[in-house]
Amino acid sequence: MPLDAPPLPLWREYLELCKPRVVALICFTAVVGMLLAVPGMVPLNALLAGNLGIFLAASSAAVVNQVVDARIDAQMDRTRNRPLPNGSITSSQALVFAAVLGLLSMSLLVVWVNVLTAVLTFASLIGYAVIYTRYLKRATPQNIVIGGAAGAAPPVLGWTAVTGSVDPPALLLFLIIFVWTPPHFWALAIRRHEEYARVNIPMLPVTHGLAYTRLHVLLYSALLLAVSLLPFATRFAGWPYALAALLLGGRFIQWAVRLYRTQDSAVASATFRFSITYLMGLFAALLIDHYLAGYGVR
Ligand code: HEM
Numbered sequence: 001m002p003l004d005a006p007p008l009p010l011w012r013e014y015l016e017l018c019k020p021r022v023v024a025l026i027c028f029t030a031v032v033g034m035l036l037a038v039p040g041m042v043p044l045n046a047l048l049a050g051n052l053g054i055f056l057a058a059s060s061a062a063v064v065n066q067v068v069d070a071r072i073d074a075q076m077d078r079t080r081n082r083p084l085p086n087g088s089i090t091s092s093q094a095l096v097f098a099a100v101l102g103l104l105s106m107s108l109l110v111v112w113v114n115v116l117t118a119v120l121t122f123a124s125l126i127g128y129a130v131i132y133t134r135y136l137k138r139a140t141p142q143n144i145v146i147g148g149a150a151g152a153a154p155p156v157l158g159w160t161a162v163t164g165s166v167d168p169p170a171l172l173l174f175l176i177i178f179v180w181t182p183p184h185f186w187a188l189a190i191r192r193h194e195e196y197a198r199v200n201i202p203m204l205p206v207t208h209g210l211a212y213t214r215l216h217v218l219l220y221s222a223l224l225l226a227v228s229l230l231p232f233a234t235r236f237a238g239w240p241y242a243l244a245a246l247l248l249g250g251r252f253i254q255w256a257v258r259l260y261r262t263q264d265s266a267v268a269s270a271t272f273r274f275s276i277t278y279l280m281g282l283f284a285a286l287l288i289d290h291y292l293a294g295y296g297v298r
């Protein structure tokens with residue numbers, strides 16, 4: 001949002017506090033985890049209460065993240081117009097909001113879904129809002145590699161909401177997002193490295209330089225292509241998915257190679273944007289493949 005943007009209505013500020021676009025993609029991966037867990041339609045309690053519970057928990061985590069980060073968000077161009085730094089919501093109002101979202105989430109999951117999903121969702125909330133934001137982010141350039149586990153959990157949460165257990169295919173979906181997170185974030189961090197350096201956050205381009213980070217984006221994007229083929233290799237997904245994984249993964253590597261060879265920050269931005277298209281596309285492909293399989297395409 002431009003720095004001189006007009007003030008938003010209060011409800012919009014609360015919505016922004018939930019990082020709605022990130023949470024939307026998180027919820028999409030949870031829905032896919034849920035739909036892949038059974039051959040036909042998923043039970044209504046998992047579909048409604050499960051997704052709402054995951055959505056509320058991810059939103060609550062995003063709110064706590066901004067309370068913890070209010071001081072540094074105020075010093076970075078990308079984040080200084082967020083609801084806490086711009087003064088439209090106070091930290092205590094945000095904490096009450098996060099607590100309401102978190103409690104609603106846990107109640108829905110415990111009462112209408114199952115305790116395992118509630119426990120794992122709570123662990124993801126704490127993993128992102130407290131362990132990543134409060135500790136890892138400020139401590140090590142591996143922050144987002146380790147912290148990425150919280151963001152990779154949603155397909156597992158969707159799966160357990162339906163099955164009540166953590167099974168191998170769900171762990172493959174976890175692994176895909178886990179390996180996707182570093183190139184997703186580092187592409188952005190390359191463009192924003194000066195801001196992170198200014199607020200003393202040890203992101204990889206700040207501690208190890210841009211060339212090293214570009215190399216790691218490339219290595220992770222290659223690893224991602226390999227990991228994305230595991231659902232096919234284990235016969236959990238069929239040829240339509242494998243084809244999509246190859247095309248999307250090939251394109252990601254192409255962006256990473258371009259990024260490796262240039263200093264142009266526009267390429268870093270484009271790689272970051274493609275990372276989002278990639279994840280959406282790959283999970284959509286899993287879903288299409290899953291339903292096509294019912295018609296004997298595999
Ligand atoms: C530790 C893990 C992660 C880190 C550090 C991270 C970091 C970021 C950052 C800093 C942005 C903001 C970019 C901007 O303001 O221009 C962003 C945007 C985004 N992230 Fe991530 N991300 C992580 C995990 C995820 C996950 C798991 C998802 C979804 C499954 C996701 C989806 C998105 C989306 C959709 C956007 C675009 C938001 C927008 O357009 O406003 N991220 N990410």
Ligand SMILES: CC(C)=CCC/C(C)=C/CC/C(C)=C/COP(=O)(O)OP(=O)(O)O
Pocket residue numbers: 019022026054057058059061062065069079121124125126128133137150151153154
């Ligand atoms: C189910 C559940 C509870 C999941 C929670 C996972 C979750 C909300 C992950 C979000 C990942 C993310 C946007 C990280 C960026 O934080 P940052 O502080 O590095 O980025 P910023 O500078 O944009 O705030």
